[in-house]
Amino acid sequence: MPIVSEEYKEEKKEQILDSAFECFAKKGFQTATMDDIVAHCGMSKGAIYNYFSSKEEIYLDLLTRATDKNFAQYHKHFAKHRTASSKMDYLFNAYLSANPIDRNRLEYIVVFYEFNLHSTRDPDLLQQLHERKRKLVTLVNDIIQEGQQLGEFKSNIPSQLYAERFWTIIDGVNLHAVYDDFPYYDVLRELKEMYLDELKSE
Missing domain, CATH: 1.10.357.10 (Tetracycline Repressor, domain 2)
Structure with missing residues (x-):
């Protein structure tokens, strides 16, 4: 299994965070879902859950x-x-x-x-x-x-x-x-x- 650098992990987290904020801003925090964030981010749900649980x-x-x-x-x-x-x-x-x-x-x-x-x-x-x-x-x-x-x-x-x-x-x-x-x-x-x-x- 390839070793993932900390820089790579941070880039992915930033990608998730940016996508999540856009979803929160567009739909509202309570209405936005993890599925919305997945769709916007372009990453798999499993990949996102590797970084955040909710x-x-x-x-x-x-x-x-x-x-x-x-x-x-x-x-x-x-x-x-x-x-x-x-x-x-x-x-x-x-x-x-x-x-x-x-x-x-x-x-x-x-x-x-x-x-x-x-x-x-x-x-x-x-x-x-x-x-x-x-x-x-x-x-x-x-x-x-x-x-x-x-x-x-x-x-x-x-x-x-x-x-x-x-x-x-x-x-x-x-x-x-x-x-x-x-x-x-x-x-x-x-x-x-x-x-x-x-x-x-x-």
Whole structure:
């Protein structure tokens, strides 16, 4: 039996992941099936099951890769910022620089929130999403606590709560971005200003 290289395996996984996402975006996560992914991918069902046991596992891999990519980008940019304030400014600007009507971005958002709702019926999936969310909250919480230690942010601000609030803001504008008339940039700029004003020491 020929030896399959890791590079080959990764290429096949990428092929499956790309096909699966297109199926999820087109038909919806719950409606799309493994058979749809097989048909789109052009690989046999057995070959796909060598890599993934379910569409849930496929989506979690997609989500993990996207999260790891974002974290790498965040930390790369954080290394360029000397203050906690500038790090928070960068995080907001990362979303202000996004195109809210970009087709690929909207598809990702719809599939992401659809999967979140789907996971509420599966404790194991929900736990895995919760672990991802905890990492995101910790990312912002650490920045806020750094700002408090440096005297940039109010010391009496509950950092964990404000970290949760940050991602609630981002979730809210992302969800509303599916509406054509939603003023994405205006809303996010105002929320950013309000949020940072609440954090900053007087």
